Amino acid sequence: MGTRFLPATKAQPKETLPLVDKPLIQYGVEEALDSGVENIIVVTGRGKAAIEDHFDRNAELEHELEAKGKADELAMVRRISDLARLAYVRQKEPLGLGHAVGVTRELVGDEPFAVVLADDVIRAETPCIKQLLNIYEFFGATVLAVMEVPPENISAYGVVDAKPVEFQGATDRLFQVNNLVEKPKAEDAPSNLAIIGRYVLAPEIFTALDNTKPGRGGEIQLTDAIRNLMSTAPVYAYRFKGQRFDAGDKLGFLKATVEFALEREDLGGPFREYLKTLAL
């Protein structure tokens, strides 16, 4: 419901907040496409129609841009609607992340699939989802992205209890998960490895979700369903390579905005000059 970003999210879905000039969800969709994913399912809900409109054609706007000879802008808006094969499924009530994944069951079918939480924006040389897909392909098992988080912040995350596994010559990236806890108190956290909003899940997760009772905050938690899944299949955690921004949080969003703006060819130079003039 985007409560961490009120009042902006009172009437606007948080997924459409722009980082520089692109809505958060488009970063997530592009990461999936860049990872080789071809079919994307967006879980929407009440008040989220702007997401569907964003990825749809806008004939009026296209006509206007064409008439004014704005070829670059026209190509950009057309590109967005041609980006991907998108399907939408509505979560009728906000009953939790696990529940949101559950409503995609019919569309996903009996195949592994990736989950992207659009408010986690990740900058990486190899897209984070692609990194996870590589592991899925190797082990044929569910894999979650994790990162190290300091104790004072750990209670905002799902946290894994896991032991290192050698992968591609390294022992500090991949872990086999023994247990996972959704948003533990700092003193109860089993490690400093926090789950980030990227998962590649085996389809058995849907049966595991059926057996998942409401947990933390009264919500059906994906973390709890993954724990259930672990009784029948191994689960891995991968400390991905890249930088993650919590764009669902005001400070995280500001950091991401600055970093992404600095990287832009058209804006980076003048923005850097401007920042240098600030008496910080």
Ligand code: G1P
């Ligand atoms: C969700 C998950 C949590 C994970 C987090 C990452 O929580 O439930 O396990 O650590 O995303 O962003 P949320 O932030 O949606 O409350």
